[in-house]
Amino acid sequence: MKKPQDIAEPRRANPHNFLRTKEQLEAYAAWKREISPLVCALVESAMMGQSARIDTDALPLMQEAYTVVQTLLENPSASADDVVSDPRVKNILFALQKLETKKEDTFVNLYDVLASPTIGFQSKLAYTRDRLLPRLDWLAVQAKEERNRMVEQTTDIHISPDEEHDSYEVRRGPEPEKSEGMPEYVTAMTYPYFGGHYASVAHDSYDPATCRWSRSERRYRELPAQSLDEEKKRIYRGAVLAGKSVAIGRSDNWQGGPWTADKTSIRWLGDEQPASWNVVHDQDVVILLSVEGDVDTAYQFDMNIGPAPDAIVPDPPEGEPKHVPESFPQELLDKVDTIMRENIPVAVKIKRITAFIRNHLEYSLDPSLEAVYKSDTSQYFHKMWELKQAKCDEANTLAARALQKHGFHIRFVGEHSVRTKSPEGWTLLHDGNLHGWFWAYDGEKQQWLRLDATPKGDPNVDEDEQEAELGEGDFGEQEQGLMSEEELQKTLDDIIKKEQKQEEREHPEIVFAREANCSPEEAKQVLDKIKELRERYARVLKDAQKQWQGLVQKNMRERIVDRGPVPLSQADDIDEDELVSGYIELKAGEQDPHIGMKEVVKQKKEEWFGGYEVYIAADMSGSMNENIDGVIKRESQRDMVFLLIDSCMSAAVHSRKKNKNLKSPMPVKICLTVFGATTEVVLPITDQWGPSEQIRVYRALDAGAGGATPDDEALAMIAQQIADARRQEEQMIKALPKKKRDGMKKNHWCMRRIVLAVADGGSGNAVAVRQQVDALRKQDITVDLFLIADEKDENLHTATQVAYGNVTPTSNPDTLGEKSLGIVTQRLREGYEKT
Structure with missing residues (x-):
């Protein structure tokens, strides 16, 4: 088998010139996936002006076939007369130099298509799969049949038994x-x-x-x-x-x-x-x-x-x-x-x-x-x-x-x-x-x-x-083609990531939907609501941020540090570990040996923040579907809860970022419970406030309200959540080193807990509510009720005060957000001032 001497000008394909887009790379990946490595190597080497190594493991007839393909890829117009090969190989492979197209009297040379750096791999894959591979498969069958026929044949060659050689x-x-x-x-x-x-x-x-x-x-x-x-x-x-x-x-x-x-x-x-x-x-x-x-x-x-x-x-x-x-x-x-x-x-x-x-x-x-x-x-x-x-x-x-x-x-x-x-x-x-x-x-x-x-x-x-x-x-390095599998995958991954980032910038709801496991439409509703609340309550949030910053305690402490060794004349005490070296200094003529210790008082400013949990009980009883002056109470409650949680979690993150030396061994956590036709813990106590949490809160508070007002059951669920949180806190503290545990005790680093409830009427079981509130107060946990009702309804106010004690009435649901933020910061400030 020989190749023609007159080889066309070698092509020099640079893969980065035409493997740039996601579509091009995916077509190339499909090419690599569906076409055998040797055929890929033959084509891609020809595109780069190189020659791939023919697989010497292949049966001889197939080696001839691959060599002819290589010859035609390097010189698509080569003449069959210039190639010495098995007639079966020549007949079916040279026929691919002239393929009919859908246009009348128009032909295409398959080897031109395959070797051209400007024709995409989608076309190369189609031509190879439909035209070239069936011919190579037929030749492979011929090669195997020839091999198998030889099993039945004998030869005149005498075989002499060999033996092992030690x-x-x-x-x-x-x-x-x-x-x-x-x-x-x-x-x-x-x-x-x-x-x-x-x-x-x-x-x-x-x-x-x-x-x-x-x-x-x-x-x-x-x-x-x-x-x-x-x-x-x-x-x-x-x-x-x-x-x-x-x-x-x-x-x-x-x-x-x-x-x-x-x-x-x-x-x-x-x-x-x-x-x-x-x-x-x-x-x-x-x-x-x-x-x-x-x-x-x-x-x-x-x-x-x-x-x-x-x-x-x-x-x-x-x-x-x-x-x-x-x-x-x-x-x-x-x-x-x-x-x-x-x-x-x-x-x-x-x-x-x-x-x-x-x-x-x-x-x-x-x-x-x-x-x-x-x-x-x-x-x-x-x-x-x-x-x-x-x-x-x-x-x-x-x-x-x-x-x-x-x-x-x-x-x-x-x-x-x-x-x-x-x-x-x-x-x-x-x-x-x-x-x-x-x-x-x-x-x-x-x-x-x-x-x-x-x-x-x-x-x-x-x-x-x-x-x-x-x-x-x-x-095999020569056979990896225009791109190795690793480079191809990396390039594809980089493009996909780039497209995702671009898409995320243009459509943040897609990211939200992916993380929250919801539809992009629902994600957009939540994001729009958050944006709307942040814009509408910009002043309230700014004021709340100042309140949060006011909760950051500045603590001046005097710390005694033992410094040594120091000269004896400056020492408060003798350091026994330095007596030997001091003796050597004296023998050397030193009049003031370094054998002492001195207590040095240093002042260090430390800042700390956090360590509180906010538990919310939201009213989803039937009356919350009603409106006051055109404002639906249920929707105002939804906005209030969103605003409150968002402000708490944002303030904690902001404080940690701003204060590099912040001492905050405990996080800020939130919990949401709803009561009405369904009473349940929507958001168990957590320090996370991402898309997954936001969508759960939004769905629970945006759903249609119904049923009575079993707020005592909601408070019981909150009490259980608090008990679980206390156990986690104790386990966390127990796992800390003793020095850190002592520091927490000294600086009163512990969880503060606040319970907020929203309702628009009396309790379903005021006595049970009072029992729950008293039990929480014994744990130094305050409970505040935000009552959406006419401020002139004295009977209702009295009844709720008996049940809850701390009641903040409002006849305007739009003020819920501002009032709730004020109460939370006030309760936390009171808690910190006790320490």
Whole structure:
């Protein structure tokens, strides 16, 4: 497969130029959500004038398809004659260069649409989903059918059973190592072709005297069932001797995720089948198939291997890295030390060190160097560095040991690296592509990295892939496209927040409705009412604010502070802790040693405010629906309660903000109870006055009034609320440090409680009301009634005074707000003056 040489001028898309609005970003998010990551990467890379990496895990036919798509995205007008590919791929993908539109004799090139930075992702998504993906899906089906047909076919290739290798000597044989295309024996093969590294052994111990790698004790576990990616799995064909085990070579490329084997897919070929078999793996995910059967019988098998989302990965290392006694070239040590001191990710350090070693060496199979290198194994790495000649196992042993010396856990891994395929399309694992590489553990990301320090020139190694893997970015960074998922989500969130803030500024009722869990229409009514009350009673509120500020007590206190050590001549007393140092001063000739203490009196102004609760009982009996001079009593009561609560809570907040050193261990709290057809606690005692509380108060007081006047029941409910509040207060004080509790007692920091009731007539049970009022007074709690009635109705006034004691009559409901604020501030002032 090749690309045409004549590539169009690369596009340079800046995502911030066309991914700015919420609609654009949401279309891009839908694109990322519905289209496969590889197709997204192909399109978005082309938009930026770059080339995405083709997924090498994909089946070969699909790799060809993705490469053709990439070619056409880079040059939408490319000719099919310039591309060498499977006819099925060419026929269906080049047809997308000319698509009919709804306009007669008008066509569109799909690849122009996809690669254009000026066409939005809504259109790209539609074209990709409706035109491109069905063709890619058809090709994927063809690729899988070809793979599955191969299961039924036999080949003339003889597979020789391999065995486990407990150790490996780094050495040069008397004959040059074989290269690709010259196999004497094949140990396994896969279909369809998949090149790269196939791992079947991992060593974690090294003997520098013999240059031999070995394995520590293996811990074998049964291989769990795993779900291979159906679009990428391969057929693995191997052989195993009866009574023996064979390692299943799995891809160690890891670019598309770790590979594994499906133990449930084993199929025995030929007439011979073993009596039993088992599949296990060790801590480094070396997968072993062992069989029992006729002696000296080789059993040939197929099984599926491939990437899997639930694939097992090597265990993290245990303990500290093993000691490395070898001597290393000073140039290498200096370079490694320099890299290790750099403020860069661990993975980048590992890659830089590996690349430095690889680039210093040259690939060589010269057998005469075996004697040169091993004449003195203590100088093994020095000779290699000096002569700059190394093959795969030598270069990777040097890199692995250098990293291990600097604190990294490593594994020396083998044993095949494949670049070519058989004429039938099989990947052959044979004696001509034996290879060694290594892993290093990245403690930051808690994962193993596969690295290859083999110098340039090894025919078994894809140098472009090797250099890309030793680059300093993680695989996949190129594939994140115009925006990473994190950046996309953050940008979307920022825009949504900005729009919400703008909407909140223009429509505060939306915020209120969200917090109060009500409709925007109802929220607007409440906000309008609050605004109206604040404007109508601006003067009253201003006067009330002055009253609240007058309640802030200014307290001058004298505080004695022990200051020391001071000279003896200035001391009020001797500080025994300073006698030793004083003796030393005397011996040194000091006539006035610092061994004394002195009491210093400091004056500190402290301000305190708060610590009161206002309990309101509102009359919602039927008579409150009546009006006086056109003013409905129920509505005036609603306005009064709103105004009173709003003023109390606003004053507390204002005082705390204005007075930085305010001593206020207790908050301002409010409670609302209504009585009438329904008698209930609408707002239990709370220090909150936000939308949720405001909407509850508004709904309760704006509802139609009805029923009698059971104000005694409302007062009983308030008494219970007060009892609950006292318990909470006691628990809060008890939890404070003793010093703070003593300070509260000394400064009379305690809750003041006030009860206000509103009514427009006599009590339903005056005797019960009197009992409740007397009980509250015994707790030093005042109860005030605001009576909405004709001031000339002496009988009513007398009756209510008998029941409540403190009665403030008003024949004008509009004065309720002003009068209630005056009474509250008066009662609080009286309470503070008692202390």
